[in-house]
Amino acid sequence: MSRRRLVVLFLLALLLTALVAASLMTGRIPLPLAEMATDPSDPRWAVLVQLRLPRTLLAVLIGAGLGLSGAALQGFTRNPLADPGVLGVSSAAALGAVLTLWIPAAAGWVQPAAAMAGALAGTGLLLALAAGGSSMTVFLLAGVVLNTIAGAGVALALSLAPTPWAVNGIIDWLMGSLVDRGLPETLFAAPFILAGLLLLSSTGRALDALTLGETGARSLGVDLDRTRVVLAAGTALAVGAGVAVAGVIGFAGLVTPHLLRPLIGARPGGLLWPSALGGAVLVLAGDLAVRLIPSEAEVRLGVAMACLGGPFFLGLLLMLRRRLG
Amino acid sequence: MSRLEARGLTLTRGSRPVVRDIDVTLRTGEVTVLLGPNGAGKSTLLEALCGLLRPASGQVLLDGGDLAALAPAARARRIGLLPQTHEIAWPLEVRILVGLGRIPHVGARGLSSEDARIIDAALAGAGAADLAGRDASTLSGGERARVMIARALAGEPEWLLADEPLAGLDPGYQIDAATTLSGLARESGKGVVLTLHDLTLAARLADRVLVLGDGTLVADGAPETALAPDVLARAFGVRTALRRGPEGLSVDVLGRA
Amino acid sequence: MAAGFHRTVSRRVAAGGLAAVGLGAAPVGPHRIVSLNPCLDAQLVHIADRRQIAGLSRLSRDPATSTLADLAATLPSVGDTAEAVILKRPDLVLASAHTSAATRQALERLGVPVAVFETPASLAASLDQVRRIASLAHRPERGEALAARIRAALETAAPQPGSRRPEVLIRMSGGISPGAGTLTDDLLSRLGLSNAAGRLGVRGWGLVRLEALLAAPPEVLVLADDGGRSGRADQTVRHPALVALDARVLKRDLPERLLFCGGPVLIEAAAELARIRGSALGVRP
Numbered sequence: 001m002s003r004r005r006l007v008v009l010f011l012l013a014l015l016l017t018a019l020v021a022a023s024l025m026t027g028r029i030p031l032p033l034a035e036m037a038t039d040p041s042d043p044r045w046a047v048l049v050q051l052r053l054p055r056t057l058l059a060v061l062i063g064a065g066l067g068l069s070g071a072a073l074q075g076f077t078r079n080p081l082a083d084p085g086v087l088g089v090s091s092a093a094a095l096g097a098v099l100t101l102w103i104p105a106a107a108g109w110v111q112p113a114a115a116m117a118g119a120l121a122g123t124g125l126l127l128a129l130a131a132g133g134s135s136m137t138v139f140l141l142a143g144v145v146l147n148t149i150a151g152a153g154v155a156l157a158l159s160l161a162p163t164p165w166a167v168n169g170i171i172d173w174l175m176g177s178l179v180d181r182g183l184p185e186t187l188f189a190a191p192f193i194l195a196g197l198l199l200l201s202s203t204g205r206a207l208d209a210l211t212l213g214e215t216g217a218r219s220l221g222v223d224l225d226r227t228r229v230v231l232a233a234g235t236a237l238a239v240g241a242g243v244a245v246a247g248v249i250g251f252a253g254l255v256t257p258h259l260l261r262p263l264i265g266a267r268p269g270g271l272l273w274p275s276a277l278g279g280a281v282l283v284l285a286g287d288l289a290v291r292l293i294p295s296e297a298e299v300r301l302g303v304a305m306a307c308l309g310g311p312f313f314l315g316l317l318l319m320l321r322r323r324l325g
Numbered sequence: 326m327s328r329l330e331a332r333g334l335t336l337t338r339g340s341r342p343v344v345r346d347i348d349v350t351l352r353t354g355e356v357t358v359l360l361g362p363n364g365a366g367k368s369t370l371l372e373a374l375c376g377l378l379r380p381a382s383g384q385v386l387l388d389g390g391d392l393a394a395l396a397p398a399a400r401a402r403r404i405g406l407l408p409q410t411h412e413i414a415w416p417l418e419v420r421i422l423v424g425l426g427r428i429p430h431v432g433a434r435g436l437s438s439e440d441a442r443i444i445d446a447a448l449a450g451a452g453a454a455d456l457a458g459r460d461a462s463t464l465s466g467g468e469r470a471r472v473m474i475a476r477a478l479a480g481e482p483e484w485l486l487a488d489e490p491l492a493g494l495d496p497g498y499q500i501d502a503a504t505t506l507s508g509l510a511r512e513s514g515k516g517v518v519l520t521l522h523d524l525t526l527a528a529r530l531a532d533r534v535l536v537l538g539d540g541t542l543v544a545d546g547a548p549e550t551a552l553a554p555d556v557l558a559r560a561f562g563v564r565t566a567l568r569r570g571p572e573g574l575s576v577d578v579l580g581r582a
Numbered sequence: 583m584a585a586g587f588h589r590t591v592s593r594r595v596a597a598g599g600l601a602a603v604g605l606g607a608a609p610v611g612p613h614r615i616v617s618l619n620p621c622l623d624a625q626l627v628h629i630a631d632r633r634q635i636a637g638l639s640r641l642s643r644d645p646a647t648s649t650l651a652d653l654a655a656t657l658p659s660v661g662d663t664a665e666a667v668i669l670k671r672p673d674l675v676l677a678s679a680h681t682s683a684a685t686r687q688a689l690e691r692l693g694v695p696v697a698v699f700e701t702p703a704s705l706a707a708s709l710d711q712v713r714r715i716a717s718l719a720h721r722p723e724r725g726e727a728l729a730a731r732i733r734a735a736l737e738t739a740a741p742q743p744g745s746r747r748p749e750v751l752i753r754m755s756g757g758i759s760p761g762a763g764t765l766t767d768d769l770l771s772r773l774g775l776s777n778a779a780g781r782l783g784v785r786g787w788g789l790v791r792l793e794a795l796l797a798a799p800p801e802v803l804v805l806a807d808d809g810g811r812s813g814r815a816d817q818t819v820r821h822p823a824l825v826a827l828d829a830r831v832l833k834r835d836l837p838e839r840l841l842f843c844g845g846p847v848l849i850e851a852a853a854e855l856a857r858i859r860g861s862a863l864g865v866r867p
Contacts, residue, residue, distance in 0.1 A: 028665040046692050051664055078414040172682070180664045180688035209428050212476070213412030218377050220480070221401025221429045266415035297640065298663055 005270055008263050012277040016060070019284045023056040024048060026291050054186040055178050058245065059284040061186070061193045062178075063252055065238035067279015068272055070253025071260075072200045075207030075268025076231055077140055081316070083254040084239040087232070088146030090250070092122025093243035095150040098157040098170055112188055112244035119240025122146050123232045139228065176247035176302020178287050189241040196238025197276060199230050204269030211268065249302045251309025252279045252286075258316065327353045327483055329374060329404075329516060333383035336369050343369045345540045346383070353483065353516035356507055358527040360520070360551075361537030362561055367520040368409060370537065371486050374518065375406040401429035405482030409489045409520075411469045416462035419472050423447055423457075426479030444479050451475035452501040466493045474502055478509075485509060487519040491526065503530050524565070528552055528574035536560050548574055558582040611720025612674035616660055616667050618685075619678035621843030622699060624650050625712055626676065627657070628728050628846050630719045636660075636670040647839050649847045664688035674718060704768045705736070708844025728846060735849040739856035741774025748862035750855075751778035751790065751800040754838050755807050757818040759790045765844050773855050775802075792823055799831050802862050806836040832865055834858045 025031065029047055036042045066084060073082040084090060096118020100111045129142035154174070161167045206227040209217035218224060242249065256278040257271050264274055283301075286308065290299045329351040336344040343366040351357055351374075359367050372378040374385055376392045385392040392400065405426070413422065426447065427440050436444075448454045451474040456464065464472060470493045477485055490506070491499045507530060510517040521527045527534060527548070534551035536544035538560040544551035549567065552574070557565045564579040614636035617623045623638040627650060637660030645651040660666055664685050667675060675696045677686055689696050697718055702708040709729045716725020741747075750770060752759055760766035761777070761784025770777045778800035782790055795803075807819040827833075836858070840851040 028661070028663070028669050043693075047665060047668060050691050051688060168680070180682065180684040182684070182688050182691055184687075185684070205428055205431075208425055211412075211414045211417065211422070211425060213408070213410065213414070215372070215377065215406070215408045215410075216412060218397070219375055219401065219406035219408070220425070221396075221398040223397050265421070266417055267421055268415065297661065 002265075002270070005264050005274065008260070009274055009277065012274060012281060016277060016281050016284070019281060019288060020056055020060070023059070023284055023288055024052050026288055027052060050182055051180065054183045055181055055287070056284065058181050058186045058189065059178055059287045060280040061190055062242035062246060062249060063280035063283030064276040065193045065196055065242050065279070066249065066252035066283065067256040068197055068200050068276040069235045069238050070255075070279065071257040071268065071271045071275035072203055072207065072231055073235065073253070074257050075271070076203070076210060076227070078210060079140070080258065080320075081254070081313075082140075083250070084235055085147070085248075085250050085253070086140070087126060087143040087235055088122055088150055089119050089235050089239050090243050090248050091147050091150030091154070092125075093119040093240045094174055094248055095153045095157070096121070097173070097244065098154050101157060101161060101170065109188070112185070112241075115244030116192065116240050118150075119236040119243065122150065123236040123240075127229060127232055172300070173247045174302070175300040176249040176305070177298075177300045178246050179298055181245060185245040189245045192237045192241035196234045196236070196241070199234030200238060201272050201276075203227055203230055203234070204272055207268035207272075247302055249283065249305055251305045251312070252282045255309060255312050256282055258312075326514075327388055327403075327516060328386070329484055329518075330386040331370075331374065331383065332386060334370075334373060334380050334385065335382045336366065336373050336378060337381045338369065342381070343540060344373075344537070347542055349535060349542065349545060351484075351516055351518060354510055354514050355516065355532040356510045356530055357516075357518045357533045357535060358521050358531035359518060359535050359537065360524070360527055360560070365537040365560075366540060367537055368488050371406070371488050371518065371520065375404050375486050376400045377406065398429055401480070401482075403482060404484040404486065405477050405480040407473060407477040407485065407487040407490055409492070411473050413461050413469070416460050418457075419453070419459045419461050419464070420444060420448070420457045422461045422472060423453075423475045423479050426476040429480060443481060444475075447475045447479035450478050450505045452498055452505075467495055467498060470494050471498060471502070474505070478505070482515070484516040484518070487517070489520055489522070491519075491521065491523070499526070506530070524552065524557070524576035524578070525574070528567075528576050529572070552576055612672075612718070614670060614672045615674045615676065615719060616670050616672040617676040618660070618662060618667070618681050619676065619699070620648055621701075621845060622676040622678065622715065623654065624648075624843055624847055625715050625728070625845040626719070627653060629712070629716045629721050629724045631721070632657075634719060636672050637667070647842070649839055649843070649850070664692065668692060668694070676715065676718070702765050702844040703763055704765060705772065705844075705848075708765055708848065709733070712845055732846065732848050735852050736769075736772055739773055739852040741859065745774060746863065746867070747774050747776045748859060748866075749776040749778050749781070749801040750804055750858070750862075751782075751795065751802070752804040752806055752836065752841065753790065753795075753819050754841065755819060757789050757792070758787055759784055760841065761785050761788050766841050769848065769851065769855065773852060773859060775855065775859055792818075792821055796823065796826060799827050801866075802832045802834060802858060803827065804834050804836050804858060806838040806841060832862055834861065 029044065031044055031048055036044055069084045073084060073086065074080055093115040097111050097115040100114045103110060126142050126146055129145060158167050158170060161170065206217065206222045209220040209222045214224060256275045260271055260274050260278050264270055286304050287301050290301055290304050293299055331347050331349045334344065334347040335342060359370065361367050369378065373380055376385065376395065379393065387395065387403065424436055424444050427436060427443065431440060448457055451471050453471040453475045456468055456472060461472065474490055477487065491502055494502060503526065506517050506519065509515045531548050533546065534544065534548050535542055536551055536556055543560055544556045552567055554565050554567060557563060562582045564582050566577045566579060568575045568577065611634070613634060615626065615630055615634050616637040617626050618639050620639050620641045623642040626635060635657055637658045638654050640659050640661065642648045642650055642654035643659060648654060660670055662682065662685060667689060672694055675689055675694055677696055677698050679698055679700050686696050686698065699711055702711055709732065712729050713725045716722050752766065759779040761779040763786055767777050767780065779790060782794055784790060805819050836854055840847055840854060
């Protein structure tokens with residue numbers, strides 16, 4: 001592991017720790033730890049443990065999932081504009097969740113389970129569309145198709161929604177938020193996200209080899225079909241679980257590898273774990289920011305990330321144009 | 326001593342047959358040059374010999390065993406391919422790019438100091454040592470070609486299959502690369518198979534020449550026989566003369582056949 | 583789930599009440615009630631003591647959609663996250679079925695009793711809600727009084743027996759109309775009005791296409807938008823195409839916010855609808 005990478009990893013870990021501490025301290029309710037430490041039955045502990053801690057953990061996990069899958073996807077597609085949303089996983093998960101509108105009085109676990117099912121089904125469809133040794137372009141196009149179908153499905157579901165207020169509820173969720181997510185949600189998402197992270201991180205060598213193109217990679221002994229499956233499954237798990245509990249949070253997957261490339265170098269395998277850390281930092285920082293904005297209604301995290309991501313995307317596009325033109 | 330064989334090999338691109346029923350046995354310790362007009366199937370044959378293309382019929386055998394039965398990683402350790410197109414997707418440092426050639430040998434532990442030594446040797450062998458610290462995306466065509474040769478050498482394969490490795494190189498570097506490839510075969514005992522367009526270079530470099538035409542082998546032998554005027558007339562539609570001079574064999578192209 | 587909470591909370595409140603009687607001093611019932619829904623707010627302010635109310639939803643302060651904006655401005659307001667609610671130290675939270683499930687669950691995990699209310703689909707359901715809120719706040723007599731006032735208002739607004747039932751279509755923001763099985767539908771039938779949305783096949787709250795409306799127009803078209811106060815010009819409610827109906831259809835305005843909730847707003851809603859009925863019968867007895 002190169003020295004520069006180690007330093008960046010260390011700094012990111014440090015930054016993340018600081019943000020975690022800040023996140024536990026931030027909220028409407030002042031939590032004077034000194035006071036509370038003397039009284040273990042102080043009800044404010046519940047706020048820390050039941051609200052802030054799970055929310056913080058979830059932000060870290062979701063951010064890590066987005067960051068790592070973004071880096072993996074950019075490496076695999078050799079396209080710096082790739083993002084977990086590109087594969088249509090987030091949209092498929094959203095569609096799964098939206099369809100639970102029609103299940104009356106569904107128990108609490110139904111919506112997240114449906115979202116995960118959506119993510120996995122979407123990935124399955126993706127692999128079927130892009131199967132059999134087909135090229136990168138076909139894979140990307142399959143992602144576009146999935147995005148379009150899922151997006152249309154969500155819009156259709158919204159237009160057929162039982163009441164106008166149900167529509168508001170879904171739109172709210174689609175905008176992505178970590179508000180009031182507790183330990184159950186975190187414990188639900190964590191194993192899936194961690195499994196996804198492990199799967200995705202195993203693709204490092206294949207992604208490096210792909211620098212030389214598909215033929216070059218295959219000549220180095222990389223099984224591209226297997227890599228594609230692992231990538232899709234890992235993304236479905238890492239990102240789908242996040243969407244299942246927190247709605248659609250975008251841009252962290254797109255932005256994080258870009259911010260890290262100048263610091264660590266462009267070797268795709270080397271960007272994986274740093275992007276996981278970087279994504280966690282980004283999402284947690286975003287969640288912290290929306291909590292700090294003084295307003296009665298908390299700005300939705302997904303909206304905040306889009307406000308960050310949109311201009312970034314634009315800047316990236318302009319820079320690419322200038323470089324190519 | 327290793328053998329790489331094609332037996333009854335038929336290769337298709339889509340539904341179009343490119344190469345039909347080819348039998349050829351290649352040995353380590355030799356430089357084999359594959360010649361033929363564009364579209365004759367040289368790259369296709371090379372890919373199949375590397376195990377990257379499933380034959381429509383027939384087999385590729387490595388030391389008597391079916392190449393397709395080998396796991397991709399094991400195969401990659403023994404047979405390396407230097408493709409014609411020099412794709413480089415990311416602006417990596419040249420040394421890191423060349424280091425990608427070690428992937429078949431390197432596990433999760435990453436590159437060792439031994440790997441670093443091999444990489445340096447590969448850079449030197451390809452005449453690219455002066456490029457080691459450069460950003461790969463800033464390389465000229467010729468520099469890129471040299472770096473790609475280094476990448477292929479870094480894998481230390483038993484068999485190196487190279488598609489137009491000398492294309493785009495300045496004459497000086499062409500000589501260097503040819504010397505390196507020849508040394509790989511004659512001194513290090515590797516099997517070297519490459520495609521070329523330059524007939525004289527083929528004559529000087531090859532221990533053995535295969536000429537592809539119309540999807541079959543129209544010649545297979547020493548340069549003197551395989552580069553005979555009648556063979557080249559059939560394969561390329563040109564009149565040639567084969568000369569032996571003090572530097573070695575030369576092929577002069579005289580005009581249309 | 584809501585019924586279960588009702589029982590749990592009632593038991594707790596009853597236990598508290600018994601204890602209070604035993605001590606013979608302090609007033610009984612939850613001391614700090616937070617409501618997270620403007621419809622529930624509107625009922626709560628009629629039922630609970632002022633000092634029992636620890637917080638109302640933010641939307642109640644919005645004059646465009648709220649029926650108690652001025653009053654709500656004088657009462658504490660609370661954000662819709664669990665932490666914001668906890669800050670008010672409530673011992674009872676009233677939430678609607680549309681309140682974020684995550685927030686409801688977070689509050690339950692923090693040990694705060696949450697009572698969940700569905701949107702009432704009939705007058706009986708609305709009055710039941712009033713009584714339930716009153717029971718939870720331990721002010722049953724106020725609940726009965728409010729229910730009585732609502733019923734009285736409906737009696738006053740009731741039609742003359744045997745009079746004609748004019749057909750009405752209520753058109754709200756976005757072209758939505760309350761159809762069969764809604765509280766508004768129940769209200770219309772009790773006030774001697776026939777709901778055209780039912781005839782047009784709308785079940786629950788649904789969209790009535792402009793074309794369907796123009797092809798089979800009702801006798802009275804009630805345009806219920808927010809009067810542009812929230813700054814959005816809603817073309818669907820006052821579409822230019824509707825000018826074609828001016829000759830055949832009686833058009834009346836109604837503030838949209840009278841139709842969002844059950845509870846005390848029904849008093850004003852009934853009076854307005856009765857007036858509209860009167861106009862229709864005036865044109866064609």
